[in-house]
Amino acid sequence: MIKRSKLFGNKTRVTFCLPADQPAGAVSVVGSFNDWEPGTHELKLRRDGTRTITVRLDPGHYRFRYLASDGVWMDDDQADGVGPQGSELRL
DSSP states (O other): OEEEEOOOOOOEEEEEEEEETTSOOOEEEEEEEOOOOOOOTOOOEEHHHHHHHHEEEEEEEEEEEEEESSSSSETTTTSSSTTEEEEEOOO
């Protein structure tokens, strides 16, 4: 799941959210906004049974995927689109 909220100025706060147990182990959101670097934006466990990470982004077109610790790549079906290079986010 992806949640967006506009911030003062032109930035948008984007929260990436996954269930706590699917997939098992650590999960990072990697994409064009962080040079596809695993671990930079690792999802954190929340008390409500989810894992989330929030990123502040400028307007633009971004591509991203989730990367689990066992090397499994996943797309987000709630993204603005899913193409050959992963999930797409337009802000």
